[in-house]
Amino acid sequence: MIPRLPRNIYKTLDLLLLQSFTRFNQISYSKKPQEVRILQYTHTFIHSAYYYPTSKSLGDNAVALVTTMNKRTVWNILDHKINLIGTNQSTKITRQASLSTEHRSFERCDYLLITAQSNMIDNMEKLEIEAKGVLVEIPIKRPIYFAPKPVVFCVSPQFAAEQWQTFLVQLHVSKRYGAHLHLYIVSMVESYFKLIKEYEKLGLVSIEPWLTIKFPITDGPYLEPNRNVELRNQAAAHTDCLLMYKESASFVGILDMDDILIPTANSYYEEFEREYAGDWLISALHYDKYDYKTIKVADLKSQSLSSIVKNAERLPTKDTGKSFLRPERFNST
Structure with a gap:
């Protein structure tokens, strides 16, 4: 691709x-944008999450998630809000992730590759994702x-x-x-x-x-x-x-x-x-x-x-x- x-x-x-x-x-695929019908609840599948203590392009303490999301979650999938919580031995912080994709939603299937990225905390030991007050821990990988x-x-x-x-x-x-x-x-x-x-x-x-x-x-x-x-x-x-x-x-x-x-x-x-x-x-x-x-x-x-x-x-x-x-x-x- x-x-x-x-x-x-x-x-x-x-x-x-x-x-x-x-x-x-x-x-x-048609070149004319098609209307995307919004659903109230949709799925997200997290394939992997990388933690970069240092990165030449992402910055220090960067986190990058590889996800597959339903484009019908919101009108513009990149406006969807994802909160990430990073924890080390002494501190816990919350950051809102920025979403990006190389795909145009009106030309693709309902599920799209979406990457979520943010910069978290030094020596992060645990990463969680928050949705409607519910926290789920995400296993992290090192590059x-x-x-x-x-x-x-x-x-x-x-x-x-x-x-x-x-x-x-x-x-x-x-x-x-x-x-x-x-x-x-x-x-x-x-x-x-x-x-x-x-x-x-x-x-x-x-x-x-x-x-x-x-x-x-x-x-x-x-x-x-x-x-x-x-x-x-x-x-x-x-x-x-x-x-x-x-x-x-x-x-x-x-x-x-x-x-x-x-x-x-x-x-x-x-x-x-x-x-x-x-x-x-x-x-x-x-x-x-x-x-x-x-x-x-x-x-x-x-x-x-x-x-x-x-x-x-x-x-x-x-x-x-x-x-x-x-x-x-x-x-x-």
């Missing part, structure tokens, strides 16, 4: 997509301050995944050009998961368990969230990854498993630095994506990266491209 804000310069390059033969229809590599690729959540051939191509190409893979997993076949775990032991891959949205009640007037969120809520996982590596990675890429980027330089880092050319007005590089088909093998011993590339055939179709960000310039995707 292409980040929409801030309104800075985007450079466009090329990206390779290796695919199987399953195709999906592209969804078209990674030392990334395995300067370039991190955030790979979309894997659902019932079984295409281990694509994973091996992505892994070895990314390793060759200097990127670390951070994978979000909902479900996959056991043998595939065991294979990924072996590469995790080598430090080439990080695995992040990822939960689908679940509410105790999804009857009317509510909507079943997983059927009313765009692309199975990939943006939430991408945003979680961006916030995780915000303070440590030089560049963060937003990819699907079958998005294969082969740079023209010796490494991803070298190419991205060249294309940014030290211009801080450029917040992201956007790569166009072209479809290819190739031959896959049935067993691990027969897997050959060179044969996959040699047998790749470009298709006449072109898919939505991908972006590679400076993490300090974005808080969500």
Whole structure:
């Protein structure tokens, strides 16, 4: 997904997509704003909450929440009020969070990715959210301050995944050009998961368990969230990854498993630095994506990266491209 804000310069390059033969229809959205009906009570799902003792872009003692919210909560979802309470050993403070999104509500599904951000208290030990006088504690995570590599690729959540051939191509190409893979997993076949775990032991891959949205009640007037969120809520996982590596990675890429980027330089880092050319007005590089088909093998011993590339055939179709960000310039995707 292409980040929409801030309104800075985007450079466009090329990206390779290796695919199987399953195709999906592209969804078209109307450009005319549609009226959003307001409901009295709606759902919010909190995916993760990060606490930054120090941050280059968010400030000291910053808190960032990754949430999925129903846009019908209020007329303008960004006007919704969320109170956060931070506690350390001696003090408790309350702050109102500012909400932001990279999505336009009239073009999207009912549930949107919303980030909530505020600056809290030194040495915060507990974070709570308040609604109508009820406090709920939120588990907090710390960002990674030392990334395995300067370039991190955030790979979309894997659902019932079984295409281990694509994973091996992505892994070895990314390793060759200097990127670390951070994978979000909902479900996959056991043998595939065991294979990924072996590469995790080598430090080439990080695995992040990822939960689908679940509410105790999804009857009317509510909507079943997983059927009313765009692309199975990939943006939430991408945003979680961006916030995780915000303070440590030089560049963060937003990819699907079958998005294969082969740079023209010796490494991803070298190419991205060249294309940014030290211009801080450029917040992201956007790569166009072209479809290819190739031959896959049935067993691990027969897997050959060179044969996959040699047998790749470009298709006449072109898919939505991908972006590679400076993490300090974005808080969500």
